[in-house]
Amino acid sequence: MSVVLVGAGPGDPGLITVRGLEAVRSCEVLVYDRLVAQELVDEAPPWALRIGRERLSQEEISELLVRYGQAGLAVVRLKGGDPFVFGRGGEEAIALAEGGVPFEVVPGVSSLSAVPAAAGIPVTHRGVSAQVTVVAGHAPGALDYEQLAAAAGTLVVFMGLGGLDLLVDGLIAAGRDPETPAAVVENGTLPEQRVVTAPLAELAEAAIGLSPPALVVVGDVVAIAEAIHPEVEQVLARA
């Protein structure tokens, strides 16, 4: 397989898959995202070409993958989380297919459940939540709050910290209970993880001082964290 799109997982380098790590260890070219752990970049062979994607546009990355792939090199595209959950893996996959480059997708552990889990929050829980809605919150003005406020169960928002006040206002104005338990998890699964929980109405204020990467979780499952993970409370006290 010439190009492998690999999900690196939510942050902790131990959460890459066995298959994904094997691909990294045998690659000739590694193109990696900013949030991928340095430990995983270091797993590539010493002679492998390493390309951080910071100064590259999505189009340039796709071109690069196609060019090295067509040259027959073993290319790994290492992406945070899962390539197909807000990872733009589909765009790269289409570019590769159009370029006639054989490729494979190795899924990764998505932040969508792993980051809440690291804060003691199960996104589903019997009798509490049997539905998860996942959205990107980088453009909070573009969200359909009527629909999101009506969604049952747990709401998980990627990239929601920057516009958190708008997100919260939108949900409450559309009818979501201001008392709904909610959380922001910064640097989830990493040693420097920080968790803030608050009723939805107070979440933006509680989260002042946190920075991306962060995941927002809204729903009654947040309250379960106290039963699962008593340390969460202590993390809050320290924060």
Added chain:
Amino acid sequence: MSVVLVGAGPGDPGLITVRGLEAVRSCEVLVYDRLVAQELVDEAPPWALRIGRERLSQEEISELLVRYGQAGLAVVRLKGGDPFVFGRGGEEAIALAEGGVPFEVVPGVSSLSAVPAAAGIPVTHRGVSAQVTVVAGHAPGALDYEQLAAAAGTLVVFMGLGGLDLLVDGLIAAGRDPETPAAVVENGTLPEQRVVTAPLAELAEAAIGLSPPALVVVGDVVAIAEAIHPEVEQVLARA
């Protein structure tokens, strides 16, 4: 750490995490789900006690984990997918916390994105879907179809094959376009994977002959599979 709740991933044994596999390889007691790959069960040390969960109730499993955990044994609870995405990991975690047993959660690759990915379907895709709604479909009469039909983006249904006709009828009656691209993926990520795609209105008929485990995907992202994975069409032709 006395008890570790480990997500085994969606089926393919190579999709367990590095951390999860390490836990299995060093356990003394392995309690595993029916759908976990035999290859992973075989990774436990030869002297480890292996307990398949078939004839155990959820309560009995939780009791078992607490009992062996309190005895100080290294216990791994290996679950399909991710422990906290329809995995009932929260219930086991609460039982362990209440029993005073130290535990850890190692998240897994959830079927929710990995199984569609194995069929060439990205659950999110720029310009097509920026939202994923995940529900369990084992009781299709209990679902809120108004809300699900109104949800933007991609709908992923776990355990939806048994009541697929009711699910489809419910979505269409509530206003979801009968022409919406849809798919059922049986045994996703495994060599025996089968994929069926059809417009939503014809999905139940198209899926006759498929058996659980299967994941249902509804949304325009299903149509992207043709661009990403031309083989999907051929799989269909063979099915």
